Amino acid sequence: EAQVVESGGGLVQRGGSLRLSCAASEFTFSRHWMSWVRQAPGKGLEWVANINQDGSEENYVDSVKGRFTISRDNAKNSLYLQMNNLRAEDTAVYHCARVRPAAIFVMDVWGQGTTVTVSS
């Protein structure tokens, strides 16, 4: 069964940096767009970023542009999210999600998430 598992979350001070990782297994990672979606405490889902199969195309929500960078290593079946200049409003559970084939947004495999807490 296809699976993605996130890691790398933690407590960081405002203005600090953190790198999230997502390990994919049981599917051909290099054939799928991949996404990051976050959920602040008590709030709804917020799409953060996605990246295409070979890493040549990236998209971001406006609030993280210039601060976050999504990347992937197909040889390691891994997805990453480099988060710089973190703000209190970035506090959330960050989910890695596989995008369904031939789609750019439909997320059909989700991880349980990793928690990022930004302290002021």
Added chain:
Amino acid sequence: QSVLTQPPSVSAAPGQKVTISCSGSSSNIGNNYVSWYQQLPRTAPKLLIYDNNKRPSGIPDRFSGSKSGTSATLGITGLQTGDEADYYCGTWDSSLSAGVFGGGTKVTVL
């Protein structure tokens, strides 16, 4: 304020039907496929409906989706206590070049 608009909550008795609306614009719902996600308490979201009205393998046909113009609807028939969850619509926004979700709708089984 979410780009897509959903009602905060809906409720119905067991066995009844609920519908959840999702309103957007021409840059998102109007020109892109809609997907729906179920998030049970303290769990990761799960894909329920994709491409407006298709169900992934394993999703019962009690769940249905439709789209008309710049709005989409999720229907749940034969409501069960296990359906109590938050439901989110989502799609691509071609103007923003970004994914967008609705604010979520909490379904309560009375």
